[in-house]
Amino acid sequence: xxxxxSFFLRHKKFIIFMGAVVLLTVGIFVYLSFGNKRMRKVSxxxxxxxxxxxxxxxxxxTGTGTISSASTKTVQSEVAANIQxxxxxxxxxVSKGDVLFVLxxxxxxxxxxxxxxxxxxxxxxxxxxxxxxxxxxxYATSSGxxxxxxxxxxxxxxxNSVLFNITNNDVYILNSYFMYNKNTPxxxxxxxxxxxxxxxxxxxxxxxxxxxxxxxxxxxxxxxxVEITLKNPxxxxxxVEAIATxxxxxxxLKAYQSSKFTxxxxxxxxxxxxxxxxxxxxxxxxxxxVGDLIMTLENEDLxxxxxxxxxxxxxxxxxxxxxxxxxxxxxxxxxxxxxVTSLSVSxxxxxxxxxxxxxxxxxxxxxxxxxxxxxxxxxVEIGQEVxxxxxxxxxxxxxxxxxxxxxxxxxGTTMNSVTTYPVTISLKGSDEIKMGMNCSAExxxxxxxxxxxxxxxxxxxxxxxxxxxxxNGEECEVEVGIYNEDSIEIxxxxxxxxxxxxxxxxxxSSSSTxxxxxxxxFGGFGGxxxxxxxxxxxxxxxxxxxxxxxxxx
Numbered sequence: 001x002x003x004x005x006s007f008f009l010r011h012k013k014f015i016i017f018m019g020a021v022v023l024l025t026v027g028i029f030v031y032l033s034f035g036n037k038r039m040r041k042v043s044x045x046x047x048x049x050x051x052x053x054x055x056x057x058x059x060x061x062t063g064t065g066t067i068s069s070a071s072t073k074t075v076q077s078e079v080a081a082n083i084q085x086x087x088x089x090x091x092x093x094v095s096k097g098d099v100l101f102v103l104x105x106x107x108x109x110x111x112x113x114x115x116x117x118x119x120x121x122x123x124x125x126x127x128x129x130x131x132x133x134x135x136x137x138x139y140a141t142s143s144g145x146x147x148x149x150x151x152x153x154x155x156x157x158x159x160n161s162v163l164f165n166i167t168n169n170d171v172y173i174l175n176s177y178f179m180y181n182k183n184t185p186x187x188x189x190x191x192x193x194x195x196x197x198x199x200x201x202x203x204x205x206x207x208x209x210x211x212x213x214x215x216x217x218x219x220x221x222x223x224x225x226v227e228i229t230l231k232n233p234x235x236x237x238x239x240v241e242a243i244a245t246x247x248x249x250x251x252x253l254k255a256y257q258s259s260k261f262t263x264x265x266x267x268x269x270x271x272x273x274x275x276x277x278x279x280x281x282x283x284x285x286x287x288x289x290v291g292d293l294i295m296t297l298e299n300e301d302l303x304x305x306x307x308x309x310x311x312x313x314x315x316x317x318x319x320x321x322x323x324x325x326x327x328x329x330x331x332x333x334x335x336x337x338x339x340v341t342s343l344s345v346s347x348x349x350x351x352x353x354x355x356x357x358x359x360x361x362x363x364x365x366x367x368x369x370x371x372x373x374x375x376x377x378x379x380v381e382i383g384q385e386v387x388x389x390x391x392x393x394x395x396x397x398x399x400x401x402x403x404x405x406x407x408x409x410x411x412g413t414t415m416n417s418v419t420t421y422p423v424t425i426s427l428k429g430s431d432e433i434k435m436g437m438n439c440s441a442e443x444x445x446x447x448x449x450x451x452x453x454x455x456x457x458x459x460x461x462x463x464x465x466x467x468x469x470x471x472n473g474e475e476c477e478v479e480v481g482i483y484n485e486d487s488i489e490i491x492x493x494x495x496x497x498x499x500x501x502x503x504x505x506x507x508x509s510s511s512s513t514x515x516x517x518x519x520x521x522f523g524g525f526g527g528x529x530x531x532x533x534x535x536x537x538x539x540x541x542x543x544x545x546x547x548x549x550x551x552x553x
Contacts, residue, residue, distance in 0.1 A: 063370025
């Protein structure tokens, strides 16, 4: 026993190794025996078949999203003011243009009045500046002789300063005193005979003024002053002494004493503008006629002030237009039809510009977005029909709602090397459709009716050619059309009712002739369902003409 035990201990590792070999050999034998029987059993199974049928086929792109309003507007105040009226509440249905809020426009109206007053003042200043500029050329406004002119070129004159005196001798004045007699009153317009005392020449004048004031002579005779005007007789008679007799309707009165002729009082000619004298066209003693140019002034400051005033006036008008345009902001109306879903202010509240006042949601038009893979985005077009199902509305599962593609994003989003593009689906709203509901969309790319179809996995390809295997094992070339994840259109090559063999899954047969040649298996068909692999044994996705595992359309 000791010897045996020692032997076992010395060869323990070897004995364990040999035992493992034996067990492994037995296991392989059993597996191979069972596997051959199973493979032989599968290889004798009846192949799957399908008939060529006539039906409808639709190609589409699907996606999911969340319902939102196609038109949601946040109503804001464009100006700072107090809320005077709030005419809606949460849940109110409103139409576009309905008044929602009225703001207090007291400050606005005050600004308008202030600006209008400033405009009036500025217009007056501009008119004065304009008149002053036109008066830099000074013209005579009355006729007569120039006197007391002491100014020279280069002198500065102010507006309304005296330039010179001007005397008009077209008529002479004789102021005489007559004895007052209330029974024979002298009247304006009475004729007067005037005799010059130095040569006794007589002229005819006219009473132009009768004083109501009665005075006394040195011998206490009541006297009244009478002004008699005589037209220039053709020579100067200023200072010449004369005595006058006035003739009434039935009387004549002789002046109490003689008096001297005078001219009308000399007038002071004032500058109608201010500036520096640039030129003088008259001198003392010259006779002026109305309209004669007397002198010219220059004043750059006056012109600058005029231009500045015009610019200021323009600014005031712009400010007034801006303020008046703001008046429309004090009556806030609804920008859309919809329902008021939130209200953030009350009457009397003070709001600043751009303060949110309310939110309006239009549920008559809704929308949602789905993400479309970059390989399929070029198939999507604005206006395409979309079948929409909404999870919460059971009826849409059997009767999908119809929407349209309304927007396709120009820029996609890339994640894990996959780029997708947001596509907006528009849909007519209803009372049942609520914002935030989950929905599914099926964008119809192409739709054909009454065409020959076979299961998409029935197609195998070799280069640009496509084939099906008939029931008798014969391989038949076919021309294909549109397809989806289930079916593919057959344009030519087989007829309705023909029976075709569907390929078995790879690995079900260990001795299939087709499998050895690399044909009859299938993989992804353009990302939409099963598709044939290349019959030349390229493997992977089918070697289709478009390089994407899809048959040539």
